[in-house]
Amino acid sequence: MSDRQTNADVILIGAGIMSATLGSLLKELVPDWKITVFESLASAGEESSNEWNNAGTGHSSLCELNYTVEKPDGTMDINKAIKVNEEFQVSKQFWSYLVNSNLIRNPRDFIVPVPHMSFVQGEKDVTFLKKRFEALSRNPLFAGMEYSDDPAKLAEWIPLMMKDRDVNKPIAATRSTAGTDVNFGALTRMLFNHLKSKNVELKYKHHVEDLKRTSGGLWEVKVKDLAGGGTERHTAKFVFIGGGGGSLHLLQKSGIPEGKGIGGFPVSGLFMVCQKPEIVSKHHAKVYGQAPVGAPPMSVPHLDTRLIEGKESLLFGPFAGFSPKFLKTGSMMDLITSVKPHNLFTMLAAGVKNASLTTYLIKQVMLSKEQRMQELRQFIPDANSEDWDLLVAGQRVQIIKDTAAGKGTLQFGTEVISAGDGSIAALLGASPGASTAVSVMLEVMERCFPQHMKEWEPKIKEMIPSYGVKLLEHPELIREIQTTTSRTLGISGELHLVQ
Numbered sequence: 183m184s185d186r187q188t189n190a191d192v193i194l195i196g197a198g199i200m201s202a203t204l205g206s207l208l209k210e211l212v213p214d215w216k217i218t219v220f221e222s223l224a225s226a227g228e229e230s231s232n233e234w235n236n237a238g239t240g241h242s243s244l245c246e247l248n249y250t251v252e253k254p255d256g257t258m259d260i261n262k263a264i265k266v267n268e269e270f271q272v273s274k275q276f277w278s279y280l281v282n283s284n285l286i287r288n289p290r291d292f293i294v295p296v297p298h299m300s301f302v303q304g305e306k307d308v309t310f311l312k313k314r315f316e317a318l319s320r321n322p323l324f325a326g327m328e329y330s331d332d333p334a335k336l337a338e339w340i341p342l343m344m345k346d347r348d349v350n351k352p353i354a355a356t357r358s359t360a361g362t363d364v365n366f367g368a369l370t371r372m373l374f375n376h377l378k379s380k381n382v383e384l385k386y387k388h389h390v391e392d393l394k395r396t397s398g399g400l401w402e403v404k405v406k407d408l409a410g411g412g413t414e415r416h417t418a419k420f421v422f423i424g425g426g427g428g429s430l431h432l433l434q435k436s437g438i439p440e441g442k443g444i445g446g447f448p449v450s451g452l453f454m455v456c457q458k459p460e461i462v463s464k465h466h467a468k469v470y471g472q473a474p475v476g477a478p479p480m481s482v483p484h485l486d487t488r489l490i491e492g493k494e495s496l497l498f499g500p501f502a503g504f505s506p507k508f509l510k511t512g513s514m515m516d517l518i519t520s521v522k523p524h525n526l527f528t529m530l531a532a533g534v535k536n537a538s539l540t541t542y543l544i545k546q547v548m549l550s551k552e553q554r555m556q557e558l559r560q561f562i563p564d565a566n567s568e569d570w571d572l573l574v575a576g577q578r579v580q581i582i583k584d585t586a587a588g589k590g591t592l593q594f595g596t597e598v599i600s601a602g603d604g605s606i607a608a609l610l611g612a613s614p615g616a617s618t619a620v621s622v623m624l625e626v627m628e629r630c631f632p633q634h635m636k637e638w639e640p641k642i643k644e645m646i647p648s649y650g651v652k653l654l655e656h657p658e659l660i661r662e663i664q665t666t667t668s669r670t671l672g673i674s675g676e677l678h679l680v681q
Contacts, residue, residue, distance in 0.1 A: 190218040190383075193403055193418040195390050195432060196425035197221035198231040199366050199616045200609050202373035204422055204623040206280070209380050210645060211638045217382045218416060219374075220405055222389040222428075222511070227370030229509055230426040231616060233490050235576030237453070237468075237497060240362035241614035242270040243318075244298035244327065245470040248482050250314050258317035267323045268653050269618035271663055272646055276620045277369075278670040279645040285376050292369040295673040296487050297467040298361025299339065301353070301561070307472050308352040315356050322657040327358045342464040343485070346563045360664070361468060362673055363489055366616045388414075392435055393421065393606075401436075401606060420630060423608035427508030427579040430520055433608040438601045445525040445532065445582035446610070447592065448508050448517060449543070451575040453499035454558055458569050462487075462494045469561065481542075485561045498558050500575065502546040510577050525582075531590025532582045539592070578612035596622060604630035620646070 192208060194201040197219055205217055223229070230236060243249045243263035251259045277293070280286040302311045308331060318324040330336060331354040337344040339357055347353075378384055385405070391413075392404040400417045407414060423429045423436075427448060433441040456462060470484040486497045506517035513519075521529055533540070555567045581593040596615050600607035607626045615622075624642070628635060642649045653660050668674040 187415045187417070188218070189216075189400075190416060190418040191215040191420065192217045193401070193416060193421045194219045195403075195421065195423045196229075196428070197223075197226035197370070197374060197384070197386070198229060198424055198426055199227065199370045199373075199619050200424035200623065201422060202226065202231075202370045202377070203276075203619040204424070204626060205377050205382060206285075206373050207276075207620075207623055207627065207645075209377060209382065211634075211641055213380065217377070218418070219377070219382060219384045220388045220390050220403070220416075221384070221386050222408065224386050225371075226374040226384075226386075227367040229511065230576045230578070231366045231370045232576065233365045233367035233488075234573065235451075235510065236366060236616065237484065237486050237500070237575075238363050238365060238488050238490075239298075239468055239484075239486065239617070240270060240293065240364045241617035242267045242298070242361070244324065244358040244361050245300045245356070245468060245484075246482065246614075247300055247302075247311075247314070247470060247472055250317070252310060252313065256313075258313050260314075260317050260321065263318065264321065264323060264654065266614050266618065269614075269621035271323075271648065271653065271660075271667070272624070273617060273620040274667040274671060275646045275648060275663060278667045280373075280376075281670050286372050289671040289673075292365045292372065293671055293673060294363050294489050295359065296361050296363040296489075297339075297357055297359050299355050299357045299467050299469040301340070301343065301355045301469050301471055303351060303353050303560075305352045308354040310472075311354050311356060321654070322660045323653065324358070325661075326360060327356055329356050330354065340465065340467060340469060342461070343469065343561055343563075348563075355469075357467070360668075360673075363468065363487060364617070365490060390425075390432060393432065394435075394437070395605075399605070419605065421606045422626065423606070425509075427512065427516070427577050429608045429610055430508065430579060431516070433599060433610070434520070434522060436601075436606055436608075438599075438606060440599050440601060441608070442524045443528055443584060444599070444610070445529040445590075446508065446517075446520055446579040447532065447536075447582055448505060448577055448579050450503035450505050450507075450510075450577050451500040452503050453497045453501070453573045453575055454554060454570040455498075455573045456496040456570050457493070459494075461569055462496050465496055471561070481546075483557065483561070485558075497573070498561060498570075501549060501554055501557075502543050503574070504543045504547055505577065507577055508579050510574075512577065528582055528584055528590045531588075532592055533590070535588070535590055536592055579610070580612060581610050598622060598625055598629065600626070600629045604632065606630075624649070 249263040315329040333349040387408040468486045508516035585591040596611040
C-alpha cells in the first residue's frame with residue numbers, strides 16, 4: 183500500500199461531462215486552485231457521457247412531448263419546457279465563450295444543427311400537439327416552430343417516415359430548425375484536454391473506494407490505483423461526486439445527512455441503429471413521439487440523426503432493459519448494496535408503487551428483434567430488420583426518495599445533493615442531464631461557494647451573459663443570445679451532412 187498523500191482545493195470524482203463542466207468553470211474563475219480528477223476508466227467520457235451511450239439530443243424542449251403536460255382544464259403547462267430550454271441557452275452561452283476564447287477550436291466537432299420534431303398519430307394526440315404548439319409558439323424561446331398536419335408537408339420534412347404511410351388517419355408534426363445534435367463524449371474530452379493544459383491533475387484508472395471527513399474539516403478520499411495496485415489518500419476542501427450511476431454509493435459513504443433516505447433504480451437503454459448511407463441520407467431530424475400508455479417518461483420513442491466521428495447514422499429507441507448495475511462497467515451487486523437501513527422502506531414503497539414499471543421493464547427485456555422492429559415501423563413503415571442492429575447504451579439510475587407526493591417516489595430528472603456546509607456535492611439522476619450541465623454546475627457553485635459568488639459574478643456574466651436574468655422578462659436578450667451563440671457555434675441553420 184502506498185503512503186502517498188496529496189492535498190487539493192477541489193477533487194472531482196468521475197471524468198464525465200458534469201465534472202468537465204465544473205472544472206472548466208472553476209479554472210476560469212480561480213485559475214490558481216488545485217484541482218484533481220479521479221476516473222476509474224482509462225479515459226474521459228466513457229460512461230453516460232459517451233456518444234454511443236446517449237441519444238445526443240441538445241434537450242431544449244423543442245420536441246420532447248413529456249416536458250409539456252395538459253392540465254385538467256385543457257390548458258397546457260409549459261413550465262418545465264421553459265426551464266429546460268433556458269438551461270440549454272445557458273450551456274450554449276458557455277460553449278460559445280469557450281470557442282471565442284480559443285479554448286475549443288472547432289465547435290462542429292461536438293455540435294451540429296439538426297431539426298427537432300414532434301410526431302403524433304391519432305386524433306387525441308394530434309389535438310394535444312396542436313395545443314402544445316400554440317402554447318409554445320407564443321413564447322419567444324420557441325420562436326420559429328412550425329406545425330403541420332398536411333401529409334405533403336410532412337413528406338418534405340421527414341420523407342423516410344412518410345414513405346408508404348397510411349395517411350387516412352390523423353397525423354401531425356411540429357418542427358424547429360433550432361435543434362441540435364450534441365456529441366457529449368467529444369465535448370467532455372475537449373474540456374478535459376483543456377483542463378490538462380491548465381495543470382489539472384487527471385488520474386485515470388483510479389477508483390475512489392471511500393471518503394470521509396477529517397477532524398480538520400477536509401475530505402479525505404481513499405483511491406485505488408487500478409494500474410499500479412497501490413492505495414492513495416487525497417484530501418481536499420471541496421469534493422464533487424459526478425460519477426453517474428456510481429454517485430449514489432459514494433454519497434452514501436460520505437455519511438452526510440442530506441444523502442439519507444435516497445435510493446436508486448437502474449434502467450439500461452437499448453437503441454436500434456442503422457448506418458446504411460442509402461437509408462440514413464433520407465432522414466435528417468430528431469423526431470420524438472408519445473410514450474405508450476403506462477410507460478415511464480424515459481421511454482419516449484424517438485428517431486434520431488446522429489453525427490459521430492464525421493459519419494451519420496440513425497438511432498431509434500430507447501428500449502428499456504434491466505441490469506442491477508449502476509454503471510455500464512459496474513457490478514451486478516450495485517442495486518443490492520445501495521439498499522441501506524435509512525432507505526429500505528423508501529425502496530420498498532417504490533417497489534409497491536411502481537409495479538407497473540416493473541411489468542413494463544420485464545416486457546421490454548423480453549422483446550425480440552422483430553418486436554422492436556414493429557415499434558420502429560410506427561416511425562418508418564417499411565423498415566427492414568436487416569438494416570438495423572441493436573446497440574446497448576448507457577445505464578441510468580433514477581432517484582427514489584420521499585417527497586410531498588408520497589413515500590418512495592421515483593424521480594425522472596437531475597438533482598444536486600449537497601452538504602449543509604457546501605463542502606461536498608453529488609449529482610444524481612438522468613435526463614435532461616448533460617444538456618443542462620452548465621446550469622446544474624452553476625447551482626453547485628451557488629450552493630457550495632456562496633462566499634465567492636459576488637466576487638465571481640462579473641466573470642460569470644462574461645461567460646454567460648444571461649446569468650442572474652430571467653430570460654422571459656427580456657425577449658430582446660433571448661434573440662441576442664440565440665443569434666450570437668448560433669453564429670459562434672455554427673448552428674444558425676440546417677446542416678445536411680449527407681446528400
